[in-house]
Amino acid sequence: MSGRMPIRMDMTPMVDVAFLLLIFFMSTxxxxxxxxxxxxxxxxxxxxxxxxxxxxxxxxxxxxxxxxSSESANDIQEIEKDQLFQAIVAWRTQNPxxxxxxxxxxxxxxxxxxxxxxxxAEAKAVRFNHMTDVKGKMxxxxxxxxxxx
Numbered sequence: 001m002s003g004r005m006p007i008r009m010d011m012t013p014m015v016d017v018a019f020l021l022l023i024f025f026m027s028t029x030x031x032x033x034x035x036x037x038x039x040x041x042x043x044x045x046x047x048x049x050x051x052x053x054x055x056x057x058x059x060x061x062x063x064x065x066x067x068x069s070s071e072s073a074n075d076i077q078e079i080e081k082d083q084l085f086q087a088i089v090a091w092r093t094q095n096p097x098x099x100x101x102x103x104x105x106x107x108x109x110x111x112x113x114x115x116x117x118x119x120x121a122e123a124k125a126v127r128f129n130h131m132t133d134v135k136g137k138m139x140x141x142x143x144x145x146x147x148x149x
Contacts, residue, residue: 037067037076042106044132051099056091057131058120059103064112070095084119092125100128 037059052071059067068087069076079087092098100120104113120128 037061039103039105040107041103041131041133043135045134046132047134048129050101050129050131054095054098055101056095056098057101057103058088058116058128060105060108060112060116062105062107064108066116070098081115084116085122088119088123088125092123100125101131102128103131 039059039061055071057069057071057073059069061067066079066081066084067076068079068091077087092100102113102116102120104116117128120126
C-alpha cells in the first residue's frame with residue numbers, strides 16, 4: 001500500500017466570500033423610508049395586511065389637512081378640502097384596480113375623516129381600508145369566560 005496524503009480543503013476563502021456577500025446585501029438593502037406626513041394611527045386588533053403595491057393612500061393628518069399618495073410616497077400631494085372629489089377621481093383613473101387606504105390621525109375629529117369618506121362615496125369608491133396600528137390581541141373577548149351579570 002502506498003502512503004496517500006489525505007486531502008485538506010481550506011475553508012477561509014469561502015467564509016470570506018460569505019461575509020462579503022452579507023455585507024453587500026446589508027449595505028444595499030432599502031429600509032422603509034420615513035413618512036412624509038406623520039400620522040398617529042388609532043389602535044385596533046385587526047391583522048389584515050396592506051398590499052405593498054397597487055395602493056392609493058388618502059391621509060388626514062393631525063391638523064386636518066388632506067394628502068394623497070401611492071405606496072411609495074414619492075408622489076405625495078396635498079389636497080384642499082374642496083378638491084377631494086376631483087383628486088379621488090383623478091387618482092382612481094390613473095390606477096382603477098388600486099386598493100384605497102384611508103389613514104386618519106387618531107387625534108383628528110371624526111368629521112374630517114368622515115368628509116373624506118363622503119367624497120369617496122360620491123366618487124363611487126365605497127370599498128376602502130382604514131389603516132390602524134395593531135396593538136395585540138384583546139385580553140378577553142366579550143361574552144367568553146366573563147360574567148356580565
